Amino acid sequence: MSETCEETRELLPELALGILGGEERARALEHLTRCADCSSELAALSRAADGLLTLAPQHEPPAGFEDRVLARLRRERPRHRARRITTFAAAAALIAIVAGGAVWVGTAHDRNLASYYRGVLGVAHGTEFAAVKLETADGISGGEVFTYEGNPSWVFIVVRAPVGDGVYQIVGTVHGTSTRLGVVHVSHGNGDWGGTTSADMSSVGEIQLVDQNGQQVLHGTVHHN
Amino acid sequence: MWSVSDEALLAGLASGESDAAVAFIRRFQRRVFGLAMTILGDTAAAEDVAQETFARAWRHAGAFDARRGPVATWLLAIARNMAIDTLRLRRADPVDPDTMVSMQGPAPDAGPEERALSGDDAHRLHEAMATLPAEQRRALVLAAFYGKTAREIGESENIPLGTAKTRIRSAMLKLRGSLQVEDDERDM
Numbered sequence: 001m002s003e004t005c006e007e008t009r010e011l012l013p014e015l016a017l018g019i020l021g022g023e024e025r026a027r028a029l030e031h032l033t034r035c036a037d038c039s040s041e042l043a044a045l046s047r048a049a050d051g052l053l054t055l056a057p058q059h060e061p062p063a064g065f066e067d068r069v070l071a072r073l074r075r076e077r078p079r080h081r082a083r084r085i086t087t088f089a090a091a092a093a094l095i096a097i098v099a100g101g102a103v104w105v106g107t108a109h110d111r112n113l114a115s116y117y118r119g120v121l122g123v124a125h126g127t128e129f130a131a132v133k134l135e136t137a138d139g140i141s142g143g144e145v146f147t148y149e150g151n152p153s154w155v156f157i158v159v160r161a162p163v164g165d166g167v168y169q170i171v172g173t174v175h176g177t178s179t180r181l182g183v184v185h186v187s188h189g190n191g192d193w194g195g196t197t198s199a200d201m202s203s204v205g206e207i208q209l210v211d212q213n214g215q216q217v218l219h220g221t222v223h224h225n
Numbered sequence: 226m227w228s229v230s231d232e233a234l235l236a237g238l239a240s241g242e243s244d245a246a247v248a249f250i251r252r253f254q255r256r257v258f259g260l261a262m263t264i265l266g267d268t269a270a271a272e273d274v275a276q277e278t279f280a281r282a283w284r285h286a287g288a289f290d291a292r293r294g295p296v297a298t299w300l301l302a303i304a305r306n307m308a309i310d311t312l313r314l315r316r317a318d319p320v321d322p323d324t325m326v327s328m329q330g331p332a333p334d335a336g337p338e339e340r341a342l343s344g345d346d347a348h349r350l351h352e353a354m355a356t357l358p359a360e361q362r363r364a365l366v367l368a369a370f371y372g373k374t375a376r377e378i379g380e381s382e383n384i385p386l387g388t389a390k391t392r393i394r395s396a397m398l399k400l401r402g403s404l405q406v407e408d409d410e411r412d413m
Contacts, residue, residue: 013397014375014390017368018306041331042294048400049296050348053301055354059259062272066250069279073246076280191286200317214361 003030006039015044018187029183032167033212039167046187103172126150128202132220134209136162142218145170145210149201155181156194159209163217165189172204184209231296232289239286250279256297257304264308264370274311278304307374348402353403357396365400377380 011028013018020028030041045165064199134157135143143159157170163186169180170193184193202224209218229237229245233254237245257278261271281303289299354362364382367373373381378391 010390010394014368016397017375017393019368019372021394023373044401045283047294047298047346048350048397048404049369050298050302051259051350052354052365052400053406054297054303054347055351056256056260056263056301056370058255059262061258062253062268062276064245065254065258065275067271068272069250069254069276070243070246072280073283075282077241093336108380110324122345125410161285163288164290165293188299188306189285189290 005035005038008035009031009041012038012042012045015047016042018049021100024072026183029138029167029185032185033169036212039212044087069193076157095106121150126222130222130224132200132207132222134159134207134220136218137216145207145220147172147204147207149202152196153199153201154194154196155201157182157184157192157209159184159186159191159218161189163189163191163209168212168217169210171208173206173208174199174204176205179204181207232291233284235282235289235296237363238283238382246283249282253279253297253300257300259306260304260370261299264305265311270315271308274304280308305372307368312371313355322377349403350400361392361396361399365387365396367392372385 003020008031009029011020014030015025032042040134047145104164121127126148128147130146130147133149136142139146142159142161142163145158146156148154155170155172165186165188167183167185168191171181172179172181179199181199182193182195184191204222206219206221208216211217229248231252234245234249238249254275255394258271258275261274261278262268265271265274278300280312289296293299300345314393344377354365360382364378365382368375374387375389378384378393379386382389384392
């Protein structure tokens with residue numbers, strides 16, 4: 001076991017419990033992308049952490065609970081089919097601006113929108129914001145990635161089913177070269193990661209999510225202005 | 226209906242079969258609501274979390290991977306994460322973790338469905354929890370059920386950060402070890 005393995009093992013119990021944050025979490029995830037042994041250890045610890053939840057006392061919910069849940073599922077059905085993007089305030093706000101710009105009719109509004117968009121980018125010295133849908137090889141939607149070229153440049157990714165639980169590398173093709181942008185930990189069918197990057201986001205082409213065996217599980221292509 | 230597997234019910238829920246949805250809710254509601262009540266200690270808030278847990282299970286059923294664990298733990302992990310989010314928003318103090326120390330395993334008179342739901346892991350983990358030193362058990366409960374970080378546990382327990390981390394790690398390794406013993410016995 002390498003020194004890095006030993007350091008990571010110290011962190012895995014907290015990672016399995018979902019209470020590890022910041023730099024320690026990033027360091028552990030980074031190591032997990034290339035260490036199958038530590039990944040197995042994380043899986044074993046996660047099984048224990050999740051299994052603990054079954055020990056909580058059971059409790060009968062208030063009368064009518066079942067009917068209220070069913071009514072809610074019926075209400076949400078149409079929205080469920082339409083919804084593609086989950087919640088992440090800052091990125092979603094920018095997306096609304098970009099998407100709105102695509103369909104808005106009227107030059108005055110377009111000019112206002114463009115001006116507003118430039119202002120938003122200017123807050124962090126930005127020149128470009130892009131949003132890309134990520135899909136499996138079969139064309140099934142599995143997440144979104146947002147890129148921002150500015151100072152600093154950053155990447156934000158959201159991953160969901162059908163991507164299985166695990167640790168994945170986010171790889172971008174910049175000027176024809178594969179560049180690691182970050183690492184995302186998918187747990188219980190959901191994962192997200194955001195961070196700054198020194199890569200040139202105005203030149204990134206394809207973005208991929210790659211598993212520990214180097215297999216691509218999701219990909220998307222960035223379209224630039 | 227009870228003979229239908231959890232996985233089949235989840236698939237039925239996802240595909241919009243109302244019978245499956247009813248059966249799924251009935252099978253898991255006491256666990257989901259119980260966990261939410263344990264964490265939040267408030268009936269209305271716990272019902273909100275429990276309702277949203279079932280809605281999310283319905284939306285994200287495709288994310289369930291049977292190789293990574295049973296439906297019950299997947300569902301309870303969703304409930305736990307939402308209850309912790311609610312707890313943080315309300316800035317509420319967690320219920321005294323000592324009340325969790327008497328956490329039940331499956332009742333001795335539990336029926337076959339109940340035992341199947343809990344699985345062997347629950348028995349092993351229950352036994353392992355009982356053997357932990359009290360301070361390790363407290364730290365683990367604060368982390369696993371209330372989402373408290375090592376730093377927060379250190380502050381609330383008035384111990385150094387390193388001690389909090391050690392307590393959590395020691396407890397988790399013992400629990401993991403108890404499951405490993407089970408697997409080894411099964412393989413023999």
